Amino acid sequence: MRVICIPPRRRGRNAREPTVIVATALTRIPGMPEADHGKEAKEFHLDVPAVNRPFFVKGAGALDWGMQNRLARVFNPDSGKTVMLAIDHGYFQGPTTGLERVDVDIVPLLPHCDALMLTRGILRTTIPASFTRGIVLRASGGPSILKELSDEKIAVDADDVCRLNVAALAVQVFVGGEFETRSIHNLTRLVDMGNRFGIPVMAVTAVGKEMVRDAKYFRLATRISAELGAHFVKTYYVADGFDTVTAACPVPIVMAGGKKLAELDALTMAANAIAGGAAGVDMGRNIFQSDAPAAMIQAVRKVVHENATAKEALAFYESLRTKP
Secondary structure, three states: OEEEEEOOOOOOOOOOOOEEEEEOOOOOOOOOOOOOOOOOOOOOOOOOOOOOOOOOOOOOOOOOHHHHHHHHHHOOOOOOOEEEEEOOOHHHHOOOOOOOOHHHHOHHHHHHOOEEEEOHHHHHHHOOOOOOOEEEEEOEEOOOOOOOOOOOEEOOOHHHHHHOOOOEEEEEEOOOOOOHHHHHHHHHHHHHHHHHHOOOEEEEEOOOOOOOOOHHHHHHHHHHHHHOOOOEEEEOOOOOOHHHHHHHOOOOEEEEOOOOOOHHHHHHHHHHHHHOOOOEEEEOHHHHOOOOHHHHHHHHHHHHHHOOOHHHHHHHHHHHHOOO
């Protein structure tokens, strides 16, 4: 038995006397939580060992919960892969063909992508806040298509990244470019920021006009990016040795779509990249410049998430494209 004194609620002349309650084991004190009167034999499942589920993204098993949660908004937990829609082209080349009206041409495609790569300007002005999948934010920039593209700097600060609730940051890395060191320094600074706030960083390997696009170069660029902290890397597909690029990189490789190809060629490239170890694709022009963008992105999903062949995906594309 306990005697509990509850202080008066009023003060001054009209103050009440303190309330005195004699409490027994079954007395419920106002404002206090009720006792746990569940079944007498509690079920602690002593015969069931605790489950420790490994995280599904390559190289991310030791990351904190928030970092893993954001990666799971970029990569589909069921397949472990991603279909990312890249629409950030305007940050250096203005209103790209197919991106003149993002609200008209791109927003209808959002239900079909796992993640969306874009700038903060387009995100704030055009993308509905109801979009709950991964946002991969373009975090570097500076020169236009009229200047030396490798002369980029970090183009966003940590406060704005957190305000936008993005799933990842994207930074261009110009290995072998004129401003190689600066671009790699941009990457390391963003990795430090990302690790501080639990936000993954995607390195985007850029290839200058004078550089050879072969597996040797992409092994160099992707491995440097991963060694310096990138959590996943976007790079181009090469027919000869792409599997060595993915094998040598300790984090996921996402295939860049590159220039516009015929639909069958784009689907073949995606299928070959997946077969070669890519963890998905980040396509832009091969989707939004297609004759039927909604059909094309769904065909790409067939390749990435269902391991469809290029011909199977093309047949699916045609069936959707010809629907009234």
